[in-house]
């Protein structure tokens with residue numbers, strides 16, 4: 264039985280995969296409007312994609328925007344992510360600025376989860392993880408491959424590396440070039456679930472071919488699925504209401520088996 268991760272009232276890794284939707288506003292005003300919209304939808308977690316924010320270089324503006332988001336979304340768990348251009352994000356950032364931003368966000372205590380990219384400076388990353396854990400913030404260590412799907416062994420080794428570095432939730436997103444690649448991702452997910460049974464993991468194959476991986480997490484072992492509100496934050500995301508229905512259908516089938 265795998266251990267779940269509790270953020271506010273949400274148990275990640277138990278029951279249905281949790282639906283996460285990204286805030287991708289460029290200004291504080293846009294973020295407020297988006298957050299108000301998301302609050303009314305059947306979602307479990309909100310991700311703020313800080314790399315979309317036009318004032319992300321100004322720590323003060325980031326903190327102000329965080330207050331706006333937190334005040335708007337109430338008790339919904341908030342994940343902060345700065346996705347670098349190297350891994351499919353909106354902009355590039357110096358390593359030092361990346362860690363400083365993540366540290367400052369953690370220090371506010373306004374977020375519940377923090378995403379950091381796996382392939383970066385490990386010492387600096389460990390320091391932020393320690394800081395986050397001191398604030399009861401859970402850490403997602405992620406990796407994105409927008410070109411290909413690595414081998415099963417490589418996917419497993421990346422997820423395990425995330426686990427060894429102290430992730431509460433290891434995550435990987437890959438791009439399938441074929442249907443077999445989707446199977447590779449699902450196979451790696453199911454295997455990781457068996458060998459790392461005490462941690463929830465998050466996996467997805469992006470693009471149209473990979474969409475099934477965003478629906479079938481409860482079967483194969485992925486604990487969070489990212490859905491699209493008005494605009495997707497990655498290729499292949501499914502609209503929230505449709506995804507919710509599919510998750511419910513698969514959940515029912517599993518409880519009958």
Ligand SMILES: O=C1C[C@@](O)(C(=O)O)C[C@@H](O)[C@@H]1O
Nearest residue numbers: 285344436467469489496497
């Ligand atoms: O890492 C992820 C997953 C994602 O890339 C996806 O494929 O749904 C979407 C991103 O916003 C998020 O940070």
